[in-house]
Amino acid sequence: MSDEWNGRGWRALLTEVQFASKWFEVRRDDALRPDGSRGVYDHVIAPPAVTVLAVDGLRRVAVTRQWIYTHREPQWRLPAGRVDDIDRDPEDAARRELAEETGYSATGWCPLGTINCADSLTNHRDHSFLATGLTDRGVRQLEPGEADLEVHWLPADELVAMVLDGKLPHAGSSFAVLVAKVRGLL
Structure with a gap:
């Protein structure tokens, strides 16, 4: 080639x-x-991925906690996942991932940007989105590896502090939180 x-x-x-x-x-x-x-x-x-910063009317953010096999520890992160072949584009994947992991849908979607992840090792890119106008649909569709995934609603300021303290190590999640904070969206 x-x-x-x-x-x-x-x-x-x-x-x-x-x-x-x-x-x-x-x-x-x-x-x-x-x-x-x-x-x-x-x-x-690797296929691209998405990360969703879902913020409710009280400035609380949907944050997941689950065992991350490759890191051998439970981690905090925003709802996230890969862009699948069935998705029209990254925003479509973000809508699907938010619904699957949290049971919520959103009426407001704003792209926050794209981050390269470990670019000396991989072409993997993560597309981040802000989701607002949330509605609880009550149905999650977790994959077998997500059976322990818990959804927590944390105040936005607490989440920013977690990023600054290194307690939100997922690159796409930290990127989304910091971009939203700098832009005054969080």
């Missing part, structure tokens, strides 16, 4: 898939750098 990116002189001379699953792919690229030297780049190709 040969590919040139943005005319900047980088070229993948050969891409080999080292591992593939329904969740991600590990690739090894033999690449030509702009200076003419070659290098090998191992990286993970």
Whole structure:
């Protein structure tokens, strides 16, 4: 496979898939750098994800707590998940993830931005959204790995303090909270 990116002189001379699953792919690229030297780049190709900052009329935020297998600990994070093939776009995925994890829907949606996650390792990107005008539909649709997922409603100021204290380690969650705070949305 040969590919040139943005005319900047980088070229993948050969891409080999080292591992593939329904969740991600590990690739090894033999690449030509702009200076003419070659290098090998191992990286993970992953689908994009979404994170939802759902804020109710009392300035409380929906925050989940669950066991995160890869980190071997329970963590606080905002409702989040990957963009699936059934989703039209990241906002559609955000609507689905909010409903699945919390049972809530929202009438107001505002994109907060996109963050690259571990970009020396992966192409994974997380799209963050602010959700307002919340309605409790009362039905959650959790996946088997989310059986322990709890939903808590925390005051916005407490959530900002958690980010600053390192107690909300999920990159997309911290990004969404800080962007909303800086923009005066939280």
